[in-house]
Structures are given as C-alpha cells and as structure tokens.
Amino acid sequence: QVQLVESGGGLVQAGGSLKLSCAASGRTFSSGAMGWFRQAPGKAREFVATISWSGGSTYYADSVKGRFTISRDNAKNTVYLQMNSLKPEDTAVYYCACGQHFGPSSDSPHEYDYWGQGTQVTVSS
Numbered sequence: 013q014v015q016l017v018e019s020g021g022g023l024v025q026a027g028g029s030l031k032l033s034c035a036a037s038g039r040t041f042s043s044g045a046m047g048w049f050r051q052a053p054g055k056a057r058e059f060v061a062t063i064s065w066s067g068g069s070t071y072y073a074d075s076v077k078g079r080f081t082i083s084r085d086n087a088k089n090t091v092y093l094q095m096n097s098l099k100p101e102d103t104a105v106y107y108c109a110c111g112q113h114f115g116p117s118s119d120s121p122h123e124y125d126y127w128g129q130g131t132q133v134t135v136s137s
Contacts, residue, residue, distance in 0.1 A: 014038045014126040016108045021131030024098055028135070032093040034108030034128060045114035046084060046091040049121055050104035050133075057121055060106070061093060064114040071119060076102075098135045105130040 020032040034046065047062035061072045061082040070082055081094040091108060109124035117123050 014110050016110060016126055016128035018106065018108045018128045018131040021106060021133045023134045023136065026098060026100055026135055026137050028098050029094070029096045030098065030133060032095070032106055032108075032131060032133075034091045036089045036091070036110060045111045045118045045123065047109045047111065047118060047124060048082060048091075048093045048106060049109060050102075050106045052104040057107070059119040059121070062114070062118040063091065069114065073119070095133070098133075100135045100137045102133060103135050104133060106133050
C-alpha cells in the first residue's frame with residue numbers, strides 16, 4: 013500500500029507560480045512512475061506530467077510543456093511540480109499518482125495504482 017499526500021495548492025494570479033509537493037509513504041516501486049494529473053469542474057481528469065522513480069525521465073502534456081517542471085527527491089520520497097506562468101485554464105484539482113511501471117503509457121491514469129486526495133489550484137485572471 014502507498015499513501016500519497018499533496019500540498020502546496022492555493023490561489024495565485026495569472027502569470028504567477030506555485031510549487032506542489034507529493035509525499036509518498038508505505039511501499040514504493042523502484043521502477044515505477046510518479047505522475048501529476050488535474051481535473052477541472054465538469055471535465056475529465058487529464059495528464060500533466062510524470063517522472064520515472066529511479067531514472068529521472070520525464071513526460072509533459074503539451075499544454076504545460078515549458079511552464080511546468082516535475083522533479084523528485086528520492087531521499088525524501090517526494091515528487092514536486094513547479095508551475096510557472098500560470099494561466100486561468102490551469103485552474104483544477106491537482107492529483108499525485110503512483111504507478112508500478114514507467115513508459116510511453118504513463119500519461120494514462122489507468123497506469124497508476126495509487127492516488128492522493130488532491131490539492132486545489134486556482135488561477136485568477
């Protein structure tokens with residue numbers, strides 16, 4: 013079992029920055045993936061970014077590429093999402109997720125077994 017706890021969400025003006033954290037505890041996977049997804053009201057959950065737990069490889073959604081950076085600190089079992097140049101359309105609940113494998117399908121929520129409770133990010137115009 014893996015427990016994931018997100019933090020760092022809040023209200024920010026357009027153009028501003030936020031840094032989300034996801035602390036993992038319990039069982040972890042040395043070959044797995046840690047991902048960030050988001051869900052806006054009335055919309056499906058969408059992929060934001062993912063990182064391999066051991067190798068540091070990353071994938072990003074086109075909508076956030078160049079603005080968001082995913083990173084991890086294995087010593088702290090924590091994954092981060094640095095969000096810069098935020099736009100109102102980035103407003104959503106952001107979820108951290110943990111999966112057993114990292115690969116080309118790691119942009120699908122079906123590849124993840126454990127999810128955090130989510131943290132709200134609101135970007136005002």
